[in-house]
Amino acid sequence: MPTKNCVDERISKYKNKGKDPAKFRDKRISECVELRKANKNENFMKRRHITLSSIPDEEALSPDDETVTLKLEDIIADVNSEGRLSQTRGCQAARKLLSTGRDPPLKEIIDAGLLSRFVFFLSLDDDPVLQFEAAWALTNIASGTSWHTQQVVEHGAVPTFISLLGSPMLHISEQAVWALGNIAGDGAAYRDILIECNVIPALLARISPDTPVGYLRNLTWTLSNLCRNKNPCPPVSAVQQMLPSLIQLLHLNDKDILSDACWAMSYLSDGSNDRIDIIVRTGIVPRLVDLMNHKELCVMTPALRSIGNIVSGSDVHTQMAIDAGVLNILPKLMRHTKATVQKEATWALSNIAAGPCKQIQQLITCGLLPPLVELLRNGDFKTQKEAVWVVTNFTSGGTVEQVVHLVQSGALEAVINLLQVKDAKVVLVLLEAINNMFLAAEKIGETEKLSLLIEELGGLERIEMLQNHDNDMVYQAAHNLIEKYFSDDDLPGPQDVTQDAFVFQTPDVQRTFEF
Numbered sequence: 345m346p347t348k349n350c351v352d353e354r355i356s357k358y359k360n361k362g363k364d365p366a367k368f369r370d371k372r373i374s375e376c377v378e379l380r381k382a383n384k385n386e387n388f389m390k391r392r393h394i395t396l397s398s399i400p401d402e403e404a405l406s407p408d409d410e411t412v413t414l415k416l417e418d419i420i421a422d423v424n425s426e427g428r429l430s431q432t433r434g435c436q437a438a439r440k441l442l443s444t445g446r447d448p449p450l451k452e453i454i455d456a457g458l459l460s461r462f463v464f465f466l467s468l469d470d471d472p473v474l475q476f477e478a479a480w481a482l483t484n485i486a487s488g489t490s491w492h493t494q495q496v497v498e499h500g501a502v503p504t505f506i507s508l509l510g511s512p513m514l515h516i517s518e519q520a521v522w523a524l525g526n527i528a529g530d531g532a533a534y535r536d537i538l539i540e541c542n543v544i545p546a547l548l549a550r551i552s553p554d555t556p557v558g559y560l561r562n563l564t565w566t567l568s569n570l571c572r573n574k575n576p577c578p579p580v581s582a583v584q585q586m587l588p589s590l591i592q593l594l595h596l597n598d599k600d601i602l603s604d605a606c607w608a609m610s611y612l613s614d615g616s617n618d619r620i621d622i623i624v625r626t627g628i629v630p631r632l633v634d635l636m637n638h639k640e641l642c643v644m645t646p647a648l649r650s651i652g653n654i655v656s657g658s659d660v661h662t663q664m665a666i667d668a669g670v671l672n673i674l675p676k677l678m679r680h681t682k683a684t685v686q687k688e689a690t691w692a693l694s695n696i697a698a699g700p701c702k703q704i705q706q707l708i709t710c711g712l713l714p715p716l717v718e719l720l721r722n723g724d725f726k727t728q729k730e731a732v733w734v735v736t737n738f739t740s741g742g743t744v745e746q747v748v749h750l751v752q753s754g755a756l757e758a759v760i761n762l763l764q765v766k767d768a769k770v771v772l773v774l775l776e777a778i779n780n781m782f783l784a785a786e787k788i789g790e791t792e793k794l795s796l797l798i799e800e801l802g803g804l805e806r807i808e809m810l811q812n813h814d815n816d817m818v819y820q821a822a823h824n825l826i827e828k829y830f831s832d833d834d835l836p837g838p839q840d841v842t843q844d845a846f847v848f849q850t851p852d853v854q855r856t857f858e859f
Contacts, residue, residue, distance in 0.1 A: 389529035389569060390487040416441075416449060420456045428471060435465065435477035442484035450488045459485070459499040466504040472513050479508065479516065483523040486530075493530040502527065502541055509546040517550065518559050525566030532573040539570065539582045548589050561600045564593050568608035577615050583622060587612075591628050599640045606635060606646035613653035620657035624664055629654060633668040636677065645685065648677060652692035662699050671696070671710035678715040683724045690719060690730035698737035704746050707738075713753040720758035728762060729770050735759060736773050739780030747784035751797075756781065760803035768815040775810075775821040778803070782829055795829045804830055 414422070414437040422434025438458065442448045453459075458481075465471075465478035482505075486496045501523070508520035524543060528535045550563060567586055571578055586608070593605040609632060613623045623629075632654075635647035651670055655662045670692070677689035693716070696707055707713075719731045735755055739747050750756075759774055778798070785794040798804055807830070810822035 389572065390493075390526045416452060416456070420458065423458050423461050428474060431461075431465065432471075432474045432477060435462070435474060435481055438462075439477055439481040439484060442481055448484065448488075450485055450492050453481075453485065454492070454495050459495055459501075463499050463501050463504060466501065466508065469511075472516060475508075476513075476516050476519060479505070479519040479523060483519060483526060486523055486526040490530055493527055493534065496523075497527060497534060497537070502538065506538075506541055506543050506546050509543075509550060514556070514559065518562055521547065521550070521559070521562050521566050525562065525569050528566060528569035529572065532576055535570055535573060535578065536576075539579060544570065544582055544585045548585070551589055551592070557598055557601070560593070560596070561598065561604070564601045564604040564608075567593075568604040568611070571608040571611040573611075574615060577619065578612070580619075580622065583612055583619075587622070587626055591626055591631075594628065594631055594635070599638075599643055602635065602638070603640070603642040603646060606632070606643060606650060610646045610649040610653060613650050615653075617657045617661070620654055620661050623650075624654060624657075624661050629664050630668040633665060633670050633673065636670070636673045641682065641685075644677075645688070648685070648688050648692065652688060652695070655692055656695040659699050659703070662696055662703060666696070666703060666706055671706060671712060675711055675715045678712075678719060683727060686719060686723060687727040687730055690716070690723075690727055690734060694730055694733040694737055697734045698741060701741060701743045701746060704738060704742045708746065708749060713750065713755070717754045717758055720755060720762065725765070725767075728765075729767070732759070732762065732770055732773050732777065736777040736780065739777050739784065742784075744784045744787050747781055751781060751794075756798070756803075757801050760798065760801050760806060763803070763806040763810065768813070768818050771810065771813070771815075771818050772821060775807075775818070775825065778807075779821075779825060782825075791829060799830070 414433075419434045419437045419441070422430040423438065425431060425434070438453060442450065442453065462478040462482050465474050466482070468475050482496055482501055486493045486501075505520045505523050505527075509517055509524075511517045511520070524538060524547075528538050528543075547563060547567060551560070555563075567590065570582070570586065571590075590605050590608050593601050594609070596602065609623065609628065613620050629651075632647050632650050635643055636651060638644045638647065651665055655665050655670070674689050674693055677685055678693070680686055680689070693707070693712060696703060716731055716734055719727050720735070723731060735750070738750055742750070756778075759777055763771060763774055765771060782791055782794060785791045795804075798807075807822050807825055810818055811826065813819050813822065
């Protein structure tokens with residue numbers, strides 16, 4: 345059909361590849377790009393300002409007033425000196441300088457050749473103050489651009505930071521966790537370098553009942569960065585190493601730990617069905633569904649994302665989420681005050697609606713149609729686009745009775761109202777939905793009456809106008825509908841309407857059509 349071409353970029357992402365195209369479930373990973381961008385500020389990949397939970401004596405680690413006013417040339421001289429006091433003063437001043445302002449002198453510090461000195465200071469176990477200050481300075485440099493991170497890595501900081509994870513000084517170990525999190529957050533290449541250097545066992549060894557909550561927050565964030573990125577995805581062996589601890593963290597009560605652990609699960613579940621299967625086999629789906637109800641948005645959002653990824657997997661994966669109660673929570677999230685939550689919830693629903701008719705019936709039973717119609721009518725446009733996919737997927741795989749129920753819920757009228765939007769791809773998906781409704785009507789001999797209903801709702805006029813659309817595919821799809829279902833010879837006269845029962849009715853036109 346003409347409308348298939350409007351989603352070429354999605355074809356390879358369909359859930360049930362190999363089935364009849366009308367039965368595909370579209371994972372629509374490309375649509376998630378904007379969702380991830382919208383949450384970018386909520387979950388930074390790198391952090392320059394972070395709270396350490398384990399600094400034993402703030403005064404011992406704070407510079408004298410004079411270090412705050414040290415000029416760059418003085419810092420360079422101190423760091424390159426042979427005296428420990430001067431080195432410490434220079435490192436303290438450097439990390440202060442790198443911690444403040446929007447444009448810290450990262451390149452100037454690097455160009456001055458101080459990274460080699462900082463990395464050397466990391467190995468000074470007999471001077472924990474200097475060791476800590478050097479670690480902090482390197483952490484701040486690694487929080488910059490990829491080039492800045494590259495300099496830290498190429499100066500040999502990674503093995504030393506991993507070694508420092510085992511430091512008996514908790515604040516030094518925690519600083520190493522933070523630095524490694526910044527390096528992992530740079531991208532797949534450095535993530536994999538860290539994994540190859542056995543960072544995961546060293547990190548997991550720090551998790552115990554006695555680990556301070558603040559330390560666990562930073563550690564969970566670093567683990568989440570090791571789960572990031574898809575090109576390539578993290579090695580399966582690394583995922584299997586991390587999962588038991590991530591699941592353990594997901595059962596804690598701290599919102600920051602829960603947030604980053606949920607983000608980690610969302611990254612790990614954003615991939616092939618094999619990747620999703622690794623996640624669902626852990627038994628974590630009910631907990632993720634439960635966290636979709638969390639009062640904190642920072643927890644609920646990544647939990648919702650994780651479940652959205654899981655229901656884009658196989659029908660078995662989707663059913664596991666349904667059995668865990670996801671359909672009982674989605675209506676609430678589709679009515680959430682935040683539009684981005686509505687959009688993500690509707691995206692998840694679109695993948696559930698692309699399942700077999702049994703799952704579609706569960707969707708109906710759990711009351712998902714009323715909030716769906718509300719969003720089709722009044723949601724912001726990004727959410728409406730997701731809602732349109734719900735309707736199209738629903739009408740592709742639903743039974744005739746289910747499609748009739750959808751029409752009677754008010755979805756047809758809402759679809760017709762959206763035909764005037766400017767986005768050609770959305771219009772094509774809308775026309776696909778209308779065509780699917782006609783295919784259902786054909787099975788019970790109701791095509792003429794569905795045509796009349798669409799005309800009564802103003803749909804015929806809008807479809808006719810689409811024959812003048814700039815997009816050739818929109819024109820062709822609209823023309824095909826007109827030719828097949830709206831020719832003058834096929835439309836019934838007024839007397840036909842009152843003689844027969846008409847199942848394709850909506851509440852707004854019950855005076856015209858009686859069931």
